[in-house]
Amino acid sequence: MQVLxxxxxxxxxxxxxxxxxxxxxxxxxxxxxSIGRREAVQPEIPFYQYNCGDRAKMQSIFIDHKIDVVMxxxxxxxxxxxxxxxxxxxxxxxxxxxxLLDTMRKFNCQRFILSSSAAxxxxxxxxxxxxxxxxxxxxxxxxxxxINEQTLAWYHxxxxxxxxxxxYFNAAGATETHGEIREIExxxxxxxxxxxxxxxxxxxxxxxxxxxxGTCVRDYVHVADxxxxxxxxxxxxxxxxxxxxxxxxxxxFSNLQVVEAVKKVTGMDFDFAYGPRRDGDPAxxxxxxxxxxxxxxxxxxxxxxxKIVESAYLFYKKTNT
Ligand SMILES: NC(=O)c1ccc[n+]([C@@H]2O[C@H](COP(=O)([O-])OP(=O)(O)OC[C@H]3O[C@@H](n4cnc5c(N)ncnc54)[C@H](O)[C@@H]3O)[C@@H](O)[C@H]2O)c1
Numbered sequence: 001m002q003v004l005x006x007x008x009x010x011x012x013x014x015x016x017x018x019x020x021x022x023x024x025x026x027x028x029x030x031x032x033x034s035i036g037r038r039e040a041v042q043p044e045i046p047f048y049q050y051n052c053g054d055r056a057k058m059q060s061i062f063i064d065h066k067i068d069v070v071m072x073x074x075x076x077x078x079x080x081x082x083x084x085x086x087x088x089x090x091x092x093x094x095x096x097x098x099x100l101l102d103t104m105r106k107f108n109c110q111r112f113i114l115s116s117s118a119a120x121x122x123x124x125x126x127x128x129x130x131x132x133x134x135x136x137x138x139x140x141x142x143x144x145x146x147i148n149e150q151t152l153a154w155y156h157x158x159x160x161x162x163x164x165x166x167x168y169f170n171a172a173g174a175t176e177t178h179g180e181i182r183e184i185e186x187x188x189x190x191x192x193x194x195x196x197x198x199x200x201x202x203x204x205x206x207x208x209x210x211x212x213x214g215t216c217v218r219d220y221v222h223v224a225d226x227x228x229x230x231x232x233x234x235x236x237x238x239x240x241x242x243x244x245x246x247x248x249x250x251x252x253f254s255n256l257q258v259v260e261a262v263k264k265v266t267g268m269d270f271d272f273a274y275g276p277r278r279d280g281d282p283a284x285x286x287x288x289x290x291x292x293x294x295x296x297x298x299x300x301x302x303x304x305x306x307k308i309v310e311s312a313y314l315f316y317k318k319t320n321t
Contacts, residue, residue: 002026002066003234006052006100007073008045009036012115012171012223014178016071017041019227025234028065030058031074035182053096055103062107069111069234070104072097075145078186079119082141083279093144094151101155112152112163113233118219118246118285120146120167128219128250130288139280153242162241164233169219169248169287171226173308174315179223181319188255189220189309192262193316195270202270204255206277209284215255217284219248222302222311232296240295248287249303258305265309 003020007013008029013036020027021042028046041047046065050057052074061067075093076082082089097114104112119142120135137143145167155161172189174180180190188204195202207214229247236243253261263269292298302308 001068001234002028003069003071004028004030004061004065004067005071005073006030007036007075007115009033009038009040010073011180011182012168012226013073014040015175015223016073016227016230017045018175018178019224019231021045023231025231028061028067030061037181040178040181051096053099055099058100058103059106062103062109067107067109069113069237070100070109071113071230072100073115075115077141079139079141079280080186080278082144083139086140089140089144093141094147097148098151101151101161105159110160110162111234111237112161113230114148114152114163114165116145116149116165116167117142118167118169118248118287120149121285123282124284127284128286128288129246131244131246131291138282141280149244156242162237164236164240165244166226166229166233167244167246168226169221169246169285171223172220173222173224173302173311175224175311176315176318179312179315179319188258189262189312190316192259193266193313195272196262196266196268197316197320198270202272203275204259204272205275205281207274208277211254211283213254213256216281217252217254217286219250219252219286220305220308221248221287221300222308225300225302229292229296229298232298236296243295245292245296246287246289247292247298248289249300250287250289251303252284252286253305258309261305261309265306265313
């Protein structure tokens with residue numbers, strides 16, 4: 001079994017690579033390093049610094065390696081940036097993904113797992129959001145992921161592609177060796193840890209949302225649990241060849257609660273400011289993950305916010321001392 005991981009030098013991709021290797025599954029990584037870091041992938045793993053949609057270069061990988069499954073993490077993934085620069089998102093997420101799927105077709109590689117997002121749902125009509133919830137994205141990022149999902153459904157029907165879609169809610173936390181390190185960070189937990197360590201000032205976007213304390217509410221799911229879902233996905237592709245799953249813990253935490261958790265875990269108090277709402281941010285996003293629990297027998301191990309923050313903090317300490 002050999003898995004091609006696109007975006008494997010990024011946050012969730014690198015942790016999934018770590019877990020695939022732990023499960024004795026061979027891995028090939030493609031990452032253009034636009035955001036990811038070469039050091040995030042162990043040197044002994046075949047690594048190609050390519051755009052995953054570069055048909056000619058990607059063909060060479062399929063010639064050199066017998067790829068059984070593609071796990072597609074590579075994407076541009078920032079809501080605010082997608083609102084400011086939608087062209088980047090349609091190019092990198094839609095066109096590159098279609099090129100990748102067509103390269104797979106050429107080599108009769110029929111197994112695909114997509115990193116999708118809660119952002120495909122838009123403003124929740126009810127909560128928790130299960131897989132039956134209507135998908136009406138309110139930002140270009142969410143729309144590009146929805147287009148990916150719909151493309152897969154048609155490729156399944158026309159070409160027999162077996163796929164699973166995993167819609168993560170908020171990925172968070174770290175393992176002992178891999179975690180969140182980006183040059184420009186926008187995710188609340190690493191930003192709040194950086195603020196606790198005195199590295200930068202910290203802003204929460206919006207305190208006038210219709211939530212208990214006015215800040216956005218999100219569902220934090222540990223990256224190791226996401227990686228575990230992907231490994232289960234490999235076996236699930238034959239059973240549920242067009243399965244779509246929402247992956248979260250089913251519990252919502254407000255931005256202020258996250259800040260409190262970071263203060264408690266780090267033992268540091270820090271100031272923060274409130275900024276205006278960000279375009280395209282729904283007030284509440286909480287996952288209903290019963291389908292994943294039933295069909296994938298997915299059983300997340302990290303459901304306590306402080307434990308998730310603690311894993312991120314331990315990784316921060318390890319990489320910053
Ligand atoms: N982080 C989250 O909370 C979250 C939530 C929902 C969905 N997702 C999805 O999960 C996936 C991984 O997210 P992440 O947080 O690890 O992001 P990340 O930015 O850390 O990782 C993405 C990786 O893909 C690479 N990449 C981007 N475009 C590429 C291309 N065209 N060709 C090759 N490599 C490319 C980047 O260099 C980076 O290493 C993304 O598809 C994202 O949309 C993430």
